[in-house]
């Protein structure tokens with residue numbers, strides 16, 4: 001088993017250069033499906049991740065998805081939706097998937113016939129959650145967005161400034177028609193509380209990246225809940241280091257390392273010189289993120305100088321690998 005596991009990304013780095021990169025970092029990847037309204041498109045990506053896991057089981061695993069619901073003109077849920085999702089998830093688990101993902105479009109994009117946004121605690125999902133709990137399958141929830149999604153876009157130092165500048169459709173400041181950050185988090189919390197037998201991982205520090213105390217509150221409240229750090233390294237780096245260190249040490253079996261790198265066209269299908277450029281850049285990015293947790297003192301991350309977290313060797317193996325194995329059995 002690899003020493004390091006990136007428990008949340010979308011990276012199809014097969015081929016010689018990609019596999020050497022993974023061997024060099026002693027790294028296994030957990031690729032995550034992202035269910036979207038375009039059913040063919042998201043399935044095609046899942047096909048890539050499933051194939052990689054089949055071909056290179058030491059280096060790749062995947063988390064499956066299931067379709068978003070639709071309703072007909074009379075407001076009826078599509079015929080057989082829940083049974084079809086359960087059958088599809090069951091087939092994915094039989095093929096080796098180690099979890100199932102729900103994405104932020106639940107809570108922020110999918111509208112019910114009533115005109116309300118579909119929330120993750122909607123009773124329509126209950127049979128699916130019960131099925132996953134009975135199977136012992138982990139549910140990965142990317143619900144909501146960073147809190148700055150609901151704040152004015154006026155601080156270029158904010159770690160999420162770039163994303164919302166480039167993806168204004170997801171920027172919620174001033175959107176009275178949309179659920180608030182709190183409403184989305186509350187629905188997620190009710191769902192986790194309402195399914196205590198279901199193992200749930202909250203992606204991106206459970207969208208509570210602004211304060212580790214807010215994450216800790218949920219970890220205390222919900223024993224069936226863990227979080228991944230994917231795409232939130234800077235949010236951690238901007239908080240008081242001693243406080244973040246104490247948080248990781250206290251919840252040492254509940255926090256999973258992840259990067260959220262997105263590069264999902266198989267490298268084995270790309271031109272050699274393209275991969276020759278990608279390889280070192282990707283290796284450097286993941287190595288830097290892995291190193292940050294143990295680094296003492298300043299280091300370069302993207303375009304910033306940040307202070308390493310300085311965790312000790314008693315915490316790092318759990319955070320960077322073992323916790324992913326615990327929270328995604330079969331990984």
Ligand SMILES: [Zn+2]
Pocket residue numbers: 008009010032230260
């Ligand atoms: Zn992701």
